[in-house]
Amino acid sequence: MEQKIVLITGGSSGIGKSVGNYLKSKGYKVYGTTRNLANYPDFKDFDLLELDVRDIDSIQKAISELLEKEGRLDVLINNAGVGITGPIEETPHEEILKTFETNFHGPLHMIKAVLPQMRKQGNGRIINITSIAGYMGLPYRAIYSATKGALELTTEALRMETKDFGIHISNLAPGDFATNIASGRYHAPVMEGSPYRIPYGNTLKLINDHVDSGSDPIQVALMVYCILNAKKPKVHYKVGSFMQKFSIVLKYLLPDKAYEKLLLNHYKL
Incomplete structure (x- = not known):
């Protein structure tokens, strides 16, 4: 069987790195991406390409390099993403735009x-890593929820547009996993005198505690492997604790105000 070639954006750490290592162990040829190769001189897990999902020229260059090597x-796997927290009223709009550029426009560029190339081959698989947060508007995480929810909906349409090409596209929505996402997340500052200071400060601590106590990202890798081996992949997949996944079910069952x-x-x- 011909070795499958996999490209994972944001593959140098966190969920992307975990997925890459697991797929490599299963015989896939894995390429990850990072915005700056110089930051990873000793990275040996799998091949890394320099790619910024916000930069179309960067994307084209990396894809061309991969295809030149592998054909x-x-x-x-659209995994690259950033976090953002803050009251909507106090979050600088340029930070909102930056988050959409990475979490939504970036996967579309990819x-x-x-x-x-996939159409030319007559087959291909695309997995968009979204978030359980994309199924609901979460306080002080509205922008993050919106970027992931937009990607979930866009995937539904893309599947129908590409159904005749042998290409399967799915979403995988993780819950809280123990990664370094909090270190790179944009936090709107908790400002003295702000009407949101106390509730936002408390919520921010709760969010960070959930990430710190999150599950091992190998669970995401296992689900990715299952999706890649499904004959007829579904549109939506979720991976996380029972309550995180059940929260989505409750949203559809309960009246809006109760939820x-x-x-x-x-x-x-």
């Missing part, structure tokens, strides 16, 4: 770049 691309009250109680607001 094909079987799997794209998909547009690989579709011609809102559950979230308010969870965040102690």
Whole structure:
């Protein structure tokens, strides 16, 4: 069987690195991406390409380099992403735009770049790493939720547009996993005198505690492997604790105000 070629954006750390190492152990040829190769001189887990999902020229260069080496691309995993927290009123709009550029526009740039090759091959798999947070508007995480929710919906349409090309596209929404995402997240400052100071400060601590106590990202890697081996992949997959996944079910079962009250109680607001 021909070795499958996988490209994982944001593959140098966290979930991306975990997925890359697991797929490599299963016989896949893995390429990860990072915005700055110079920061990873000793990275030996798998091949790294320099790529910024916000920069179309950077994307085209990396894809061309990969195809020159391998001649094909079987799997794209859109994993690169950034976090953002803050009251909507007090979050600088330039930070909102930056987050959408990475979490939403970035995956679209990547998909547009690989579709011609996958269509030429007559097959391909694309997995968009979204978030359980993308299924609901979370207080002080509205922008992050919006970027991931937008990607979930866009994938639904993309599947229908590409169904005749042998290309399968799925979303995988993780819950809280123990990664370094908090270190790179943009936090709107908790400002003295702000009407949001106390509730936002408390919520921010709760969010960080959830990440610190999150599950091993190998669970995401195992789910990615299952999706890649599914004959007919579904649109939406979730991976996380029972309550995180059940929270999505409750959103569809409960009246809006009842669900809102559950979230308010969870965040102690």
